[in-house]
Amino acid sequence: MAAKPLKQAKTKPAKSRETAAPAREPAAAALIARRIEEDIVLGRRHPRERLIEQDLSDLFRTHRGDVRLALFELEKKGLVERIPNRGAMVRGLTPEEVTEIYAVREELEVMAVRIIPFPVAPSDISRLEELQREHAVAIAKGEMLNVFYSNLRFHQALFGLCGNACLIETIDLLAQKVYGIRSYANAFPEALDRARRDHLDMIKALRGSRRDELIELSRRHLRPSPEAYIKAYEQRFGKAEPATA
Amino acid sequence: MAAKPLKQAKTKPAKSRETAAPAREPAAAALIARRIEEDIVLGRRHPRERLIEQDLSDLFRTHRGDVRLALFELEKKGLVERIPNRGAMVRGLTPEEVTEIYAVREELEVMAVRIIPFPVAPSDISRLEELQREHAVAIAKGEMLNVFYSNLRFHQALFGLCGNACLIETIDLLAQKVYGIRSYANAFPEALDRARRDHLDMIKALRGSRRDELIELSRRHLRPSPEAYIKAYEQRFGKAEPATA
DNA sequence: CGCCTAAAAATTGTTTACAATATAGTTTTC
DNA sequence: GAAAACTATATTGTAAACAATTTTTAGGCG
Numbered sequence: 059m060a061a062k063p064l065k066q067a068k069t070k071p072a073k074s075r076e077t078a079a080p081a082r083e084p085a086a087a088a089l090i091a092r093r094i095e096e097d098i099v100l101g102r103r104h105p106r107e108r109l110i111e112q113d114l115s116d117l118f119r120t121h122r123g124d125v126r127l128a129l130f131e132l133e134k135k136g137l138v139e140r141i142p143n144r145g146a147m148v149r150g151l152t153p154e155e156v157t158e159i160y161a162v163r164e165e166l167e168v169m170a171v172r173i174i175p176f177p178v179a180p181s182d183i184s185r186l187e188e189l190q191r192e193h194a195v196a197i198a199k200g201e202m203l204n205v206f207y208s209n210l211r212f213h214q215a216l217f218g219l220c221g222n223a224c225l226i227e228t229i230d231l232l233a234q235k236v237y238g239i240r241s242y243a244n245a246f247p248e249a250l251d252r253a254r255r256d257h258l259d260m261i262k263a264l265r266g267s268r269r270d271e272l273i274e275l276s277r278r279h280l281r282p283s284p285e286a287y288i289k290a291y292e293q294r295f296g297k298a299e300p301a302t303a
Numbered sequence: 304m305a306a307k308p309l310k311q312a313k314t315k316p317a318k319s320r321e322t323a324a325p326a327r328e329p330a331a332a333a334l335i336a337r338r339i340e341e342d343i344v345l346g347r348r349h350p351r352e353r354l355i356e357q358d359l360s361d362l363f364r365t366h367r368g369d370v371r372l373a374l375f376e377l378e379k380k381g382l383v384e385r386i387p388n389r390g391a392m393v394r395g396l397t398p399e400e401v402t403e404i405y406a407v408r409e410e411l412e413v414m415a416v417r418i419i420p421f422p423v424a425p426s427d428i429s430r431l432e433e434l435q436r437e438h439a440v441a442i443a444k445g446e447m448l449n450v451f452y453s454n455l456r457f458h459q460a461l462f463g464l465c466g467n468a469c470l471i472e473t474i475d476l477l478a479q480k481v482y483g484i485r486s487y488a489n490a491f492p493e494a495l496d497r498a499r500r501d502h503l504d505m506i507k508a509l510r511g512s513r514r515d516e517l518i519e520l521s522r523r524h525l526r527p528s529p530e531a532y533i534k535a536y537e538q539r540f541g542k543a544e545p546a547t548a
Numbered sequence: 549c550g551c552c553t554a555a556a557a558a559t560t561g562t563t564t565a566c567a568a569t570a571t572a573g574t575t576t577t578c
Numbered sequence: 579g580a581a582a583a584c585t586a587t588a589t590t591g592t593a594a595a596c597a598a599t600t601t602t603t604a605g606g607c608g
Binding site: 085127130131134142155158159161162165166169222223224225228231232235 | 379
């Protein structure tokens with residue numbers, strides 16, 4: 059019933075022998091979640107498409123338990139909508155939601171850039187340059203999945219410089235929420251190239267410790283994606299009159 | 304801690320063939336998660352205390368599946384730490400983590416206050432006043448669970464005025480991460496009273512559309528909790544020298 | 549023909565049983 | 579007597595069966 063006296067927390071030492079924890083073998087559920095996420099990112103699954111547990115179980119050669127957990131995870135991430143007893147579907151974002159998410163992203167990413175300690179270590183600059191090259195290569199080869207992941211890694215490394223783990227995590231979280239709309243902007247090759255050049259400029263600003271320039275770049279870098287999505291949305295469903303301010 | 308069996312009535316008259324059902328019947332797992340969360344908030348479960356699935360299943364008169372899901376949920380919320388094959392425990396936050404979380408909270412809450420459309424409708428002011436009164440009553444009666452929830456509702460209503468759903472959700476998320484440390488600050492009655500008066504001042508600033516004052520109040524309002532926690536932490540474990548960030 | 553009702557199928561949600569892993573305790577060996 | 583190896587127990591992870599719910603399909607009635 060109540061807590062067993064067996065081996066409760068030792069409220070004593072907080073020994074730093076906690077290092078036995080980094081067992082980072084992603085559970086099957088996490089892998090499945092990532093695969094579904096990729097499908098959504100690359101536009102292979104469209105908003106409002108149903109995600110049926112048995113189908114996914116067959117697809118991933120596993121049982122429903124894992125798939126179920128993956129769907130719960132994706133629901134929390136905001137990529138999937140789950141209605142009790144009726145199942146899960148790919149979540150579609152309204153232009154309003156997208157606008158709001160990007161407003162918060164801008165605030166947080168600017169915050170991150172604002173608190174990066176300058177000057178940045180040369181080794182960190184090198185790492186960013188390497189990630190930028192990977193990104194450029196993926197774009198040149200047209201490997202969209204690699205474009206996605208290398209871009210992700212670049213930004214994680216960049217914002218990682220700020221040193222605030224919670225901020226980094228939150229930025230990641232919000233980025234994930236709009237994974238699904240990237241395929242709209244990335245459909246235009248010039249947008250990809252623009253992103254690539256932005257990254258180069260960011261590295262330059264970092265190297266020169268020009269914070270204001272970096273902030274402005276970060277702001278601009280966020281703009282194309284929501285604009286492309288909203289344009290595509292309105293073209294498809296018609297321009298919605300603003301409901302409530 | 305006594306536990307009521309939380310089985311709900313199975314006969315659901317849900318004849319609602321209406322629209323996409325917003326049926327918000329929280330799953331059993333969600334209820335369990337909330338109960339555990341409350342225990343953590345009120346200090347009834349301490350950091351590093353183990354959460355064993357079978358124990359919780361007995362306690363809540365349910366099977367392990369629900370408990371398992373609840374623990375996954377709490378892990379995502381950041382209140383619980385789960386180590387594969389070893390189980391879950393209440394997560395303890397280091398002073399560094401707390402400082403970082405509060406830095407992000409401040410940024411976001413200030414953002415919310417900055418974009419609230421002024422003037423605020425009288426009905427919204429009234430609602431805030433009502434919530435404030437509930438909070439004051441709960442403090443006076445010493446009902447800590449009510450203090451917690453009424454305070455939560457007040458802030459949700461306040462930040463809800465900003466109109467950005469994503470921002471509201473993110474603010475909530477970060478607040479949840481530090482639920483567990485509130486009991487440290489709330490142990491001091493003067494801290495509770497200070498919070499109460501802060502709320503009154505906020506309402507006054509809102510009514511007068513004095514944005515800068517509101518921003519400053521929001522900043523100040525966030526300060527006592529992490530300070531109290533860090534002080535208690537250092538007193539208990541000894542002051543840690545700042546590690547390399 | 550349209551609409552309501554009822555059976556059937558599809559899908560999700562719950563429960564139990566079983567297997568894998570980690571922790572604690574005991575014995576063996578040097 | 580201490581360390582290593584082994585056994586026992588406790589706990590989590592996985593899988594399958596079962597139950598409840600929703601959606602689809604078919605049929606009857608106006």
